[in-house]
Amino acid sequence: MRQFYYPDSRNTEGIRHKLFHIIFGYQQRNSIIFDMSLVIAILLSVAVLMVDSLNQDYNSLLFRLDWFFTLLFTIEYITRLWVVRDPMRYARSFYGVIDLLAILPTYIALLFPESGIQYLAVIRILRILRVFDVLHMHRYQRETSILIDAFSNCWRKVLVFLVGVITIIIIFGTFLYIIEGPEYGFTNIPTSMYWALISVSTVGYGDISPATPFGQFIASILVLIGYGIIAVPTGIYSAQVYQSLSKQKDGRACQECSLRGHDADAKFCRRCGYELKDISHHETSKDKTKQV
Incomplete structure (x- = not known):
């Protein structure tokens, strides 16, 4: 628990002090029960949003459940602000922002009921990151630092690779726009670039495809290029991870x-x-x- 989260240490027997150690602690039994119950509530609330998007006949029940979880998380958020020593500092922290974003979409949906903005509340799934503290997974911070260090050392190489891929997408997209034209779905250069992107990534949705022999020949070349370059960023990052691991060895x-x-x-x-x-x-x- 960070030092600035502590409430007034002069009143160690007050309800605020006890709630603080239950909510922000992770060693006491009550703290573990609270955190695990919170994780379960978060998963259930996200499941409710997903089922609600199916537009089944029991929308009224799902609506009530969604508001139940929203009010529950609202009370929890207000309680967190109350028990900490510096509420604004917590509100600006990573978890504080996530806690707020987890409840805001449901309230905003009252003003825009047909927008579907309430489904953005699935961002509350990020709150289960607290399980790392509950399960003492912060011990793996060193492994996380290796991955971050590897990315920070190779992001320039990956950026150069992405610039090269974007260049290829622009060129081949323009080629297919000229060769195929609107008759076969290539109505403009951005649409043709979309086709080039899904082709070079070897996904190939098939919603747009060349029909002329020359266009199919160009598409074949692009797919082969995609197979040749798809492993490049993975290789760069893997090599950098190995180097980062080597640095931490003596x-x-x-x-x-x-x-x-x-x-x-x-x-x-x-x-x-x-x-x-x-x-x-x-x-x-x-x-x-x-x-x-």
Whole structure:
């Protein structure tokens, strides 16, 4: 729990202090029950929205259920603002914004009942990210940092690749617009670019397709190009992940089994459990031995 979330520490027996530890804590039994109940309520509310979109005969029941969950999350959101020491700071945080966006669509739908904006409340599914704290999955923060570090190091390469793909889409889309024309569905260049995009990605919906022999020949070339380049961003990112993993390994060798490649903060060998020595001390001893 972040320090600025704490309520007034002088009143440790008050209802505000107790609610704070139940809502924002994750070690006490009551906190775990609260968080897991919240996750279940979120999943049920999203399921209600999905079923409601089917336009079945029981829309009135689903409408009541949707408002039940909305009011429940509204009370929870107000309670969160009440128990924290700095409500505005929490409201501007990631979870605070998500909590607000989870309830706003239903209220906005009262002003625009035919817009279907209430279905945007499915964004509340993001609230189950709190389960990472409940299940102590924050221990995997290192693995997450590896993926983020890999992306930050290779985004320029991926950007260059995307620019190249967009260039290919523009060129081939224009070709098909000229060759096929509106007669076969290629009514304008943006529509032709849409066809080129789904073709180069090898999806091929089939809603638009060339009919002339020359247009089909161009389409075949584009599909082959798509097969050739579809693995490029995956390869770039995979290579960068491997490099990021290598950076977090050190060169210490276990003095018992000679295994290398341990984590930088490892204290014991992952194979035999022997205590790892400091690399600088180990290398210094080796240098001294060579000099002698």
